[in-house]
Amino acid sequence: MTGWHTHAIWWHVYPLGFVGAEPTLAEAGDEPVHRLPQLVDWLDYAVELGVSGVALGPVFTSASHGYDTLDYHAIDPRLGDRADFDALVTAAHERGLKIMLDGVFNHVGRDHPALRRAVEQGPEAAEARLFHLDWPDGGPPAEPRYASFEGHEGLVELNHDEDAVVDLVTDVMRHWLRAGADAWRLDAAYAVPPAFWQRVLPRVREEFPDVYVVGEVIHGDYPAIVRDSGMDAVTQYELWKAVWSGLNDHNFYEVAHALERHNGMLEAFPPLTFVGNHDVTRLATQLQDRRAVAHALVLLMTVGGTPSVYYGDEQAFEGLKEERLGGDDAIRPAFPSRPADLPAEGWPTYHLHQELISLRRRHPWLHRARTRQLELSNELFAYEAASDGERLVVVLNLAEDVAQVAVPDVGQVLAGSADLGVDGVRVPAHGWAVLG
Template sequence: MRWSDYAIWWHVYPLGYLNAEKSEISEGQPQHRLQELAERLDHVLELGCNGLMLGPVFAAETHGYDTIDHFRVDPRLGTEDDLIHLIEQAAAKGVRVLLDGVFNHVGRSFPQFADVARQGDSSPYADWFVREGDDFRIFEGHRQLVALNHENAAVADYVTSVLDYWLDRGVDGWRLDAAYAVPLPFWRTVTDRARAKHPDVWFSGEVIRGDYTSYVTEGGLDSVTQYELWKAIWSSLNDVNPHELAWALGRHDDLLATYAPQTFVGNHDVTRIASQLTEPRHLPHALAVLFTVGGIPSVYYGDERAWRGVKEEREGGDDAIRPAWTDGGDEETQRLHQLLIGIRRRHPWLVRATTEVHSLGNGVLSYTLTGPEGQGVAVALNFGDTPATAELPSRPWHAEAGDTNADLSAGEVALAPFGWTVATA
């Protein structure tokens, strides 16, 4: 198993977490805020995570996904020395660090684009971008986000140099933003080049739609975000429809035959899971699924405290899901995270384990996962508000989370309304 198979990420959006200014600092001294993240590493470990997945940290115009310099740390966060110090402190504690690489598009004040805007086709960077009408190709209707020309070899050279620069400085891998918008041959080119120098690097691509597996087999990535499973978890619980989740788990098993998807119930782009669920008693169900099914899970900062926040489709609509860190929130939910992550830590084979469904219907779903040496994890969930019974294979199960007094000896388990159990054998 590679180191990434043991990874459980704590995902942070630094500009929000550190309460940085909303737009770039053009004058004045850098704000050395990254040390605050270094001081939170013990929280990462206490939670049970061993990876720090950082959102954008490079110089940008506003929200970080409008990068203007991939070789410079955003002054709102600090300096290169601050970032390297964070990486070194994380490594000393056994915490891996993942950077967010925005390589599909750039901000309009990105120097190469600014030169094109001044000089037009006479600029040496004219073919870094694609003209469309009287402007240039942009990302999904956002004029401030100018798409790079991924057919240009010089762009591939530039991205490779960025990957290598920060890998040389100790980062362990990259989250590739908007990976679905970039041609697969481009990803294959830059990931192959990076691996030639850094064979242990891990690449996870943001893929919202499309053929997930092709980004691994053709694009050279190691993993992609599992949005299908994310949607099925909260949607099936809200609709009290375990069939939707069971179908998604089947799809998930198909992906596991090729790679371990990057799984989540929250990130910087979606409504927080505590707000997404219409019934608060469903939150443990969502977490039980996240931490038992195959894949490489992440926890979005604050979700371990059941923070709430709704994403809105408007300017500033992400602010509610990207707030500054506070120590407030539901400590019981944090203890539940610790309990479930602890179970996963004791069963690292879960990273590529597939599910076998035993009960499905009437608001009930139960499934098991089996390890290479016969180890077992069983999950039984009652989505509904009436008592129910779920079937499980007869084994000497030991209930470790949820209803820990559940009797599983007879090949079934009685579940209270909204009840759930995670057991091991």
């Protein structure tokens, strides 16, 4: 894969939360509320952060959280209308930012018009074939049973063996790419047969050969899923888990093991890497020692892949995900009207993000870099990141004491803090350094 994708660093935003929209469409009233312009006001903040694209959570009409879609072709009235979306895309592109959309193509909301027509008209309805419907004897007015996503009755699975579903998803993806989007995240891609994407994506790429497509995959054989689906990448949940778990347990062996597996993935594709997103507890909450936030970010920005920063993480926002109704609210908060209204204590973390994103952008070869461990213990990890004849050395120290590491052929500290001497590199307690 070549082109703009190889330089992408994403700022991931959950729009319905970011703008403080009502929890459900039913609470929003009949007229669009033009809130997307609030996001336009934050694009300069994203540029100053150093990212090259904004990855948007769901923006299409939905019943509640965005993942229960009611209309793939319309902007959610809680966010605004098509003119607001067009203005957002234009403003982003004027600043050199790409736009990624969130495609929820595994399922729709229970009140999706096609499903309601199928339920009302019975198994002979044209829309009935879009879903997995099991009709009781006699059909309507009795409602059919249907396949739901992971037991959520409000999320009705599409029938991915059906040609009409292939046509629908292809049409939606091309529609919004024509509207100016540059990339797609495929929600719950792990629940959709890879063969389905092999029917959709080539048709999309015929018109949009440069589109970047990343699938949400939590577990499984990542390289095989990418190969069999035709996607460019999948989400790297293995590394996400190892980073916070290894830092909490002072167990860099877990991180090193995950990076070995990560190297294997990079042989096939560069994954989408992250230390936070809209579905998980905030990094600053997940980590038992807030000093380790820096170590997690250093890992994110110095290993291969396409990094993504979840909005608010760059300000050290806290938030606990809970398995209950409304349990995602804390990790999907509203942003203030302007950057000046953010709490003062978050800005040092923002500046750390700036420093490390800048480092990454000065070394674009890191996109495909492999790592090699140089020194490893429970509380010390030194590794080399290398590709295309280029090389950086990273030292991470979780101990209460200064760490000394023998690292050959380094001459300067590019980020972090370290003393270079003839007997090696000294990194402060709970410190880190990137060396060149």
